[in-house]
Amino acid sequence: MAGETQSTTEATHAGTEVPTEHHSGPFPPFNSETFASQILWLAITFGLFYWIIKNVAVPRISGILEDRKDRIAGDLSEANRLKEETDEAIAAYEQALAEARAKAHGIAHDTRAKLKADNEARREKAEAELAKKLAAAESQIAEVKSQAMEQIGDIAGETTSALVEALMGKAPTKTDLSKALKSAMD
Template identity: 80%
Template sequence: MAGQTHSTTEGTHEAIEVPASEHGASFPPFDSTTFASQLLWLAITFGVFYWIMKNVAVPRIAGILEDRKDRIAGDLSEANRLKDETDAAIAAYEQALAEARNKAHGIAHDTRAKLKAEHEARREKAEKELGEKLKAAEAQIAGIKTEALSQIGDIAGETTSALVEQLMGKAPTKTDLTKALKTAMD
């Protein structure tokens, strides 16, 4: 049957048959006659791949990891430096703010003290002027009172004289009038 040609109704097909001795009875990797060469090639391939991994791939990966580690460490140190600068800036800001508040309180206190002193000075001046005016008014009132009291005797004498004249028909004498007024005032 080797090398035979088959014809079919659909067309001509040529089939090639492989003799049984050429394709063996088992799968080639499981063929016990090739185990030694397979193990040799496995050892060579493993050794080459191990050498490539050890001398090429692992150093590159280690270099990349070291670069990343250095970059991360640098970024962390930069972040810490910037944090320290920020903390210092915040502390300086808070100190400046506290100084400004203290200065503002000092200015307000000084202004209050100055205004209070000015107000006190004006009040004292006004009180002094009022005291002087009050003394002048009291002196004027005392003068008017003294004058009125000095004239009260004359007014009382004239009034009494006019009343007595109206009631009696004749005016009293000056001595009688003076005596009567003295007795009434005591």
């Protein structure tokens, strides 16, 4: 049995044992005996990777790039459209502002002209009323003056008579008084 256990142990270890001898040959990828199989597997692997990249990765990447390009183009066209709308809105605003300013200037001019005409009419009315009052005052002054001129002789006569009487003690006669007043007035 001892012999059996030893052979079983050797059999189980035979597949798992690592040879203890050193490899004295070149590095396996550089071994010239395996070049042909390495080149074959390199060509198969390269072809497989090339086919996967060409048929799977590149179309996906191309689709993503195309989507991005379309999205960027759409965004740029939307930005240009919005910019044009903004420019149109600014132009419309400036036009409306210019029209409003012109309208305001027109209203101000019309209002100034209306106020000037109203003031001119009031001034003319006031001047006409003043002219009437002035004419009435001048006629009243002329009337008072004529009345005063008519009475000046009587007043002057009475005053002169009172002065002569006060100075001389005796009042002058009416004929002497009227002669003296006539000669003084002429």
